[in-house]
Structure formats: C-alpha cells, structure tokens
Amino acid sequence: MFTRIDHIGIACRDLDATVGFYxxxxxxxxxxxxxxxxxxxxEAMLRISGTSDGGASYIQLLEPTREDSAVGKWLAKNGEGxxxxxxxxxxxxxxxxxxxxxxxxxxxxxPRHGTMGSRxxxxxxxxxxxxxxxxxxxxGQGQGDGPAREAGAR
Ligand code: CMX
Ligand code: CO
Numbered sequence: 317m318f319t320r321i322d323h324i325g326i327a328c329r330d331l332d333a334t335v336g337f338y339x340x341x342x343x344x345x346x347x348x349x350x351x352x353x354x355x356x357x358x359e360a361m362l363r364i365s366g367t368s369d370g371g372a373s374y375i376q377l378l379e380p381t382r383e384d385s386a387v388g389k390w391l392a393k394n395g396e397g398x399x400x401x402x403x404x405x406x407x408x409x410x411x412x413x414x415x416x417x418x419x420x421x422x423x424x425x426x427p428r429h430g431t432m433g434s435r436x437x438x439x440x441x442x443x444x445x446x447x448x449x450x451x452x453x454x455x456g457q458g459q460g461d462g463p464a465r466e467a468g469a470r
Contacts, residue, residue, distance in 0.1 A: 317403075317405060317411050317414060318403040318404060318405050318411070318451075319367070319371065319404050319405065319406065320367045320371055320372075320373060320403070320404040321373050321401065321402070321403060321404070322371065322372075322373065322374065322402040322403060322404035322450075322452040322454070323361070323373065323374040323375065323376040323401075323402045323450075323452070324374075324375055324376065324398060324400075324401055324402070325376045325378055325398070325399045325400040325401070325402065325448075325450070326375060326376065326377050326378065326396075326397065326398055326399060327378050327380075327387045327390055327391050327394075327396055327397060327398075327399040328377055328378065328379055328396050329379065329391060329396060330379065331358055331359070331360055331377055331378075331379035334360075334377050334379075334396075335360050335362075335377060338362055338375065338377070344362040344363075344364070344375065345362070345363075346360045346361070346362060347361045347362060347363035347374065348360070348361040348431065348432055349361070350431055350432070351381065352429070352430075352431065353381065354428065354429065355385065355386065355387075356380055356381050356382050356384075356385025356386065356387065356388060357378045357379065357380060357381060357385065357387055358378075358379045358380075358381055359376055359377060359378050359379070359431060360376075360377045361374045361375070361376055361377075361431055361432070362374060362375040362376075362377070367404075371404050371454050371457065376402070376431065378399060387399060399448065400438070400447070400448035400449065400450050401447060401448075401449055401450070402436070402449070402450035402451070402452050403449065403450070403451055403452070404452050404453075404454065404457075405451055405452065405453055406453060406457055407453060408427045408435050408436065408437060408451050408452065408453040409427065411451050412427065412437050412451060415439060415451075419443070420439050420440070420443040420444065421439065421440035421442075421443050422437055422438075422439060422440075423437060423438040423439070423440060424437045424438065427451075427453070430450075430452060432454070432455055433454075433455030433456075434452050434453060434454050434455055435452070435453045436450055436451065436452050436453075437450070437451050438450050438451075439451070
C-alpha cells in the first residue's frame, strides 16, 4: 500500500531558525516552502533522498500561522518536536478506503491539498497507537499517470 516514508513532520516555533539548524548541522537545503492556510502552517520541505518509485523523502518543518491550528495547539501542549509521519502511496483514495475499512478513523472524507500539489489525508492518532499519520500522493503520482514523478524534481 505504501512505497516510502514521504516525510516526517516537525513542529517548530520559528521556521527560519529551525531551517538554519538543519542547514548548519546537517547541510540540508530547503527544497520547497509554502504557506498552507487550510492547514494553518508555514512550512519548509528539506529533501533527504530520492526513492526508486520516483518520489523522495523529506523533513517537513512546520510553523503554525495561528494558535488554534493543529500544529499551534500541539506546540502549546507539547513544545517543539515530531508532530506526524507521512507515508507515500500511489493512490491516496484507495489507501484511505482500505485503512477506513479496517476501522481506523480517516479525518477527511476526501483528500485535501498538501505540499507541492500533493493530495493528503490524516489518520487519527488515537487509532494509530499515538502517531498522527498522514497519507500522501505526490503531484503527478496519481493513478493512471504512468511513472511516478515528484513535483519540482529535476
Ligand atoms: N500526535 C499524537 N497525538 C496527538 C497529536 C499528534 N500530532 N495531536 C493531537 N494528539 C492527541 C492529543 O494529545 C489528545 O490526546 P489526549 O486526549 O490523550 O490528551 C488528542 O489527540 C486530541 O487532541 P487535541 O489537542 O484535543 O486536538 P484535536 O482533537 O482538536 O486535533 C487532530 C487532533 C489529530 C484531529 C488534529 O491535529 C488534526 O486534524 N490533524 C490533521 C491536520 C494536521 O495535523 N495539519 C498540520 C500538518 C499539515 C501537513 O502535514 O501538511
Ligand atoms: Co505533513
């Protein structure tokens, strides 16, 4: 069902400072930045490696744009740290349906807009042993699109 870890989502208070840490400490460069108002986040994607399915793995750094967002609430309660994991799939609709059939709460009826034109949904952390879990189909990686291609990849 899943082909890779698409990203690890990390909640931070200061996106620029956190990007600076990842750059100075590990040499990671920012691959993409975006504000997603629906999710209430300003984010930076740091690309770790390409994978054989044509996708890649990322660190997703997330700064809340408002206190009542998912990340804002989580930060207030827990402080900075790992917020969620995201699995990559070629078909987020089918993966959501399959997981829902197993009794796991899928948070959205239909996948929503994610970073770099991807389509995303989330599984409730209480049904996943405490881990907020995101399912991602990258742009251009949907069913019938032929070989997987990562948006923005050269
Ligand atoms: N990981 C693990 N547990 C979490 C969690 C997380 N990230 N966020 C909340 N929880 C737990 C809380 O600790 C709480 O548990 P207790 O009742 O035992 O204290 C419970 O879930 C309810 O938490 P809450 O603070 O009351 O928050 P809500 O129920 O309002 O929201 C959730 C929780 C998962 C429904 C919400 O965070 C959500 O809709 N998340 C999906 C969207 C999202 O996270 N967007 C940001 C990332 C965007 C991106 O990746 O692109
Ligand atoms: Co994410």
